Amino acid sequence: MKKITFLLLLISFTGFSQISDEEQLKAIYNQALTNSKCYSQLEYLSNTIGHRLSGSAGAEKAVLYTKQQMEQSGAFDKVYLQEVMVPKWVRGGKEEAYIKVQGKKIKVPVCALGGSIATSKNGVTAEVIEVQSFKELEQLGTEKIKGKIVFFNRPMNPSNIEAFHSYGSAGDQRRSGPKEASKFGAVGAIVRSLNFRLDDYPHTGATSYGDIPVEQRIPTAAISTNGAELLSKELKQNPKLTFYFKQSCYQEKDVLSYNVVGEIKGSVTPEKIIVVGGHLDSWDLADGSHDDGAGCVQSLEVVNIFKNLNYKPKNTIRVVMFMNEENGGRGGDKYQEQSLKNNENHIFAMESDSGGFSPRGFSIEADDSSFSKIAQWKSLFEPYLIHSFMKGHSGSDIQDLTSRRIVKAGLRPDSQRYFDYHHAGNDTFEAVNKRELELGAATMTSLIYLIDKYGI
Amino acid sequence: MKKITFLLLLISFTGFSQISDEEQLKAIYNQALTNSKCYSQLEYLSNTIGHRLSGSAGAEKAVLYTKQQMEQSGAFDKVYLQEVMVPKWVRGGKEEAYIKVQGKKIKVPVCALGGSIATSKNGVTAEVIEVQSFKELEQLGTEKIKGKIVFFNRPMNPSNIEAFHSYGSAGDQRRSGPKEASKFGAVGAIVRSLNFRLDDYPHTGATSYGDIPVEQRIPTAAISTNGAELLSKELKQNPKLTFYFKQSCYQEKDVLSYNVVGEIKGSVTPEKIIVVGGHLDSWDLADGSHDDGAGCVQSLEVVNIFKNLNYKPKNTIRVVMFMNEENGGRGGDKYQEQSLKNNENHIFAMESDSGGFSPRGFSIEADDSSFSKIAQWKSLFEPYLIHSFMKGHSGSDIQDLTSRRIVKAGLRPDSQRYFDYHHAGNDTFEAVNKRELELGAATMTSLIYLIDKYGI
Numbered sequence: 023m024k025k026i027t028f029l030l031l032l033i034s035f036t037g038f039s040q041i042s043d044e045e046q047l048k049a050i051y052n053q054a055l056t057n058s059k060c061y062s063q064l065e066y067l068s069n070t071i072g073h074r075l076s077g078s079a080g081a082e083k084a085v086l087y088t089k090q091q092m093e094q095s096g097a098f099d100k101v102y103l104q105e106v107m108v109p110k111w112v113r114g115g116k117e118e119a120y121i122k123v124q125g126k127k128i129k130v131p132v133c134a135l136g137g138s139i140a141t142s143k144n145g146v147t148a149e150v151i152e153v154q155s156f157k158e159l160e161q162l163g164t165e166k167i168k169g170k171i172v173f174f175n176r177p178m179n180p181s182n183i184e185a186f187h188s189y190g191s192a193g194d195q196r197r198s199g200p201k202e203a204s205k206f207g208a209v210g211a212i213v214r215s216l217n218f219r220l221d222d223y224p225h226t227g228a229t230s231y232g233d234i235p236v237e238q239r240i241p242t243a244a245i246s247t248n249g250a251e252l253l254s255k256e257l258k259q260n261p262k263l264t265f266y267f268k269q270s271c272y273q274e275k276d277v278l279s280y281n282v283v284g285e286i287k288g289s290v291t292p293e294k295i296i297v298v299g300g301h302l303d304s305w306d307l308a309d310g311s312h313d314d315g316a317g318c319v320q321s322l323e324v325v326n327i328f329k330n331l332n333y334k335p336k337n338t339i340r341v342v343m344f345m346n347e348e349n350g351g352r353g354g355d356k357y358q359e360q361s362l363k364n365n366e367n368h369i370f371a372m373e374s375d376s377g378g379f380s381p382r383g384f385s386i387e388a389d390d391s392s393f394s395k396i397a398q399w400k401s402l403f404e405p406y407l408i409h410s411f412m413k414g415h416s417g418s419d420i421q422d423l424t425s426r427r428i429v430k431a432g433l434r435p436d437s438q439r440y441f442d443y444h445h446a447g448n449d450t451f452e453a454v455n456k457r458e459l460e461l462g463a464a465t466m467t468s469l470i471y472l473i474d475k476y477g478i
Numbered sequence: 479m480k481k482i483t484f485l486l487l488l489i490s491f492t493g494f495s496q497i498s499d500e501e502q503l504k505a506i507y508n509q510a511l512t513n514s515k516c517y518s519q520l521e522y523l524s525n526t527i528g529h530r531l532s533g534s535a536g537a538e539k540a541v542l543y544t545k546q547q548m549e550q551s552g553a554f555d556k557v558y559l560q561e562v563m564v565p566k567w568v569r570g571g572k573e574e575a576y577i578k579v580q581g582k583k584i585k586v587p588v589c590a591l592g593g594s595i596a597t598s599k600n601g602v603t604a605e606v607i608e609v610q611s612f613k614e615l616e617q618l619g620t621e622k623i624k625g626k627i628v629f630f631n632r633p634m635n636p637s638n639i640e641a642f643h644s645y646g647s648a649g650d651q652r653r654s655g656p657k658e659a660s661k662f663g664a665v666g667a668i669v670r671s672l673n674f675r676l677d678d679y680p681h682t683g684a685t686s687y688g689d690i691p692v693e694q695r696i697p698t699a700a701i702s703t704n705g706a707e708l709l710s711k712e713l714k715q716n717p718k719l720t721f722y723f724k725q726s727c728y729q730e731k732d733v734l735s736y737n738v739v740g741e742i743k744g745s746v747t748p749e750k751i752i753v754v755g756g757h758l759d760s761w762d763l764a765d766g767s768h769d770d771g772a773g774c775v776q777s778l779e780v781v782n783i784f785k786n787l788n789y790k791p792k793n794t795i796r797v798v799m800f801m802n803e804e805n806g807g808r809g810g811d812k813y814q815e816q817s818l819k820n821n822e823n824h825i826f827a828m829e830s831d832s833g834g835f836s837p838r839g840f841s842i843e844a845d846d847s848s849f850s851k852i853a854q855w856k857s858l859f860e861p862y863l864i865h866s867f868m869k870g871h872s873g874s875d876i877q878d879l880t881s882r883r884i885v886k887a888g889l890r891p892d893s894q895r896y897f898d899y900h901h902a903g904n905d906t907f908e909a910v911n912k913r914e915l916e917l918g919a920a921t922m923t924s925l926i927y928l929i930d931k932y933g934i
Contacts, residue, residue: 056636
């Protein structure tokens with residue numbers, strides 16, 4: 023017994039514990055790169071199930087598949103579904119659009135924005151007024167806007183280094199553009215896709231009419247960046263051209279869906295919970311492989327790695343596949359509601375919802391002292407080219423999660439390519455690189471390991 | 479005059495100079511992301527010119543195009559061609575291969591390795607012996623190898639974080655495998671493509687017969703990773719299966735080609751030279767957009783950015799498009815030869831030849847004091863997510879460049895996807911992301927700016 027005490031003292035004095043963390047991280051990355059399941063799980067989610075828009079058959083299949091994967095892994099003490107009512111928006115038939123100018127019809131790629139109403143069966147045809155901002159909209163006023171289609175065409179700012187900053191500052195056009203345009207009597211809205219590239223993919227995403235009465239809502243579509251450039255160019259030459267678009271999307275009643283939850287009971291302090299997740303729903307134009315199939319399978323991989331390394335977490339680890347991040351956030355809300363109801367004590371939450379690209383670090387919601395503690399671990403991550411520990415947004419599904427004292431983090435992969443695929447028809451399995459996905463999973467696992475071991 | 483002296487003193491005491499570097503780097507990145515030419519130049523090199531294997535029509539066109547781009551930019555004081563004789567290897571017709579097993583012929587994708595001889599017109603058909611290493615080859619010996627095709631099938635090690643380490647440790651099979659196999663009487667060699675992914679692209683690259691007499695040389699091809707997996711699986715079931723492959727490649731006489739050089743005379747110490755470049759030649763299976771069209775246009779962009787910012791370098795800046803890196807390295811050798819002949823004083827050399835992916839930092843060849851000086855600038859790069867300053871290999875074309883006291887660096891982009899494309903049919907323009915390419919150019923420009931300003 024004395025010998026053991028001496029050994030423990032020796033360990034704490036010689037920094038053996040630090041060496042051991044280095045070894046553990048090495049083992050974690052090694053597992054991820056040589057023995058992971060996440061890439062084949064993503065292939066199944068993407069290529070066998072396909073898109074997973076809330077309320078769709080794909081979303082339902084994805085719930086069953088990930089629940090089954092959790093159960094079959096043998097890694098969890100408990101796997102269960104958490105009921106949540108979700109909105110069901112349906113795209114309907116393929117959208118059509120063209121620019122009508124000097125007797126010619128020039129087809130352009132569009133897609134309805136999520137939550138939009140349909141056009142009439144004959145579509146909408148109207149003159150177009152191009153704006154860069156809501157301020158410009160206001161300056162133009164009802165007189166110049168009434169009866170027209172408002173075309174929001176402010177590109178994402180290319181000069182930001184972090185692509186999400188550009189998304190943040192251009193996103194108002196998609197989220198609120200149609201609502202704002204309808205206030206001035208517009209008959210439709212067209213929004214430039216939130217994509218740095220010039221290409222032919224329209225990018226969908228949620229728009230909100232806010233408190234605009236139903237009868238005043240206007241149909242609204244995203245146009246590809248190439249389409250937007252063309253429309254803008256044609257408008258300069260022919261301000262009186264007309265634009266036609268047709269879409270048949272509709273909102274159904276809310277339907278029952280689920281968050282999928284897998285839980286490993288903590289071996290020392292089971293009342294303390296660490297949650298890690300991604301969102302299982304996706305947009306419907308492709309398979310949502312980056313957004314957010316990647317985050318789901320990476321979260322599953324965290325537990326797979328722990329199991330392969332025979333690591334028994336001290337705290338309870340919960341893996342959550344959140345439902346309905348894209349057009350409602352109901353899954354995140356439900357998780358939070360249940361957590362409050364059960365008076366749960368979450369100490370840490372992590373979400374991966376920025377794509378399956380090469381990981382660079384974390385953005386962290388924490389007070390200064392918790393942030394400093396996490397930042398102290400930076401050197402452990404350097405061999406894995408993970409350098410970026412910044413304060414910032416964690417993730418949509420966990421942003422409102424409150425607890426006695428909680429730290430939240432989002433995995434931050436390289437962001438440069440994310441908006442090439444985001445909410446578009448090319449967000450497919452082929453766009454995800456196996457190693458990059460695995461490195462992201464290892465990076466998540468490493469931080470969870472350290473937090474589980476040392477607390478916050 | 480006194481006022482100016484006071485101002486200069488003030489500047490040096492208040493650290494204004496440091497702030498100015500921050501502003502300058504910000505301006506450099508901003509230029510690269512909003513006003514660069516490199517992406518459209520790459521599009522021309524890739525989609526209009528195409529592959530640029532040494533001695534090919536494409537290589538010749540690329541020499542003229544980049545020379546013209548340098549001249550038209552108005553940024554250089556002098557643009558010239560540096561004559562260099564290069565080897566000319568020609569692939570000939572499309573290669574064919576199949577596994578013949580139990581009466582079936584299963585086609586597999588192969589391509590001749592660069593420098594390989596052809597098979598006879600009827601191809602080679604022989605039994606296959608699979609090996610993982612040269613040691614295994616030696617243990618098997620002539621008795622078991624003679625008359626067979628040796629199949630080198632050691633995969634790239636997935637557990638390395640830095641993909642180039644795995645390339646380094648698996649590359650012996652391609653570079654020297656055929657030579658080693660021929661010593662034991664093999665009639666051909668098949669090498670697993672140096673690619674982490676399982677896909678259908680065979681990856682070419684140079685092989686060397688070394689001092690093996692011409693009559694003992696054996697034809698040698700790369701097989702796609704999927705093909706290699708299949709062949710290995712079939713071999714386990716049917717060790718007596720045969721493999722057929724046919725290729726008609728040949729070596730012509732050396733031909734005249736060129737390095738393309740653009741020079742800005744230094745405003746303060748013109749005798750000190752900073753060189754930045756990439757290699758203009760590529761393999762012939764695709765456009766060589768990552769390898770190394772990207773490095774070429776990024777090097778051109780360095781000077782474009784300086785011009786747009788009206789920055790006059792103190793030292794002479796030379797942009798070099800090196801010829802023949804892939805299968806001879808003659809351009810690099812010639813540049814070094816001329817530099818020695820002219821008794822030139824190179825203080826810094828940088829090459830970008832690791833793909834046009836998101837930049838992470840530099841690998842640097844320098845003594846400790848020079849390395850420390852460069853590493854002091856790390857914090858200036860952090861806003862651009864450039865964190866990695868490591869000692870290591872600079873670039874093939876500059877590795878032998880000697881001078882009185884020279885520091886050399888290679889741009890290190892994210893390496894995870896590089897070997898998906900390297901030397902393969904999918905190394906095309908579409909595989910390069912505009913922002914990632916531009917960020918790489920800005921990162922190169924920033925380090926060159928700092929070295930130009932402060933010396934080493």
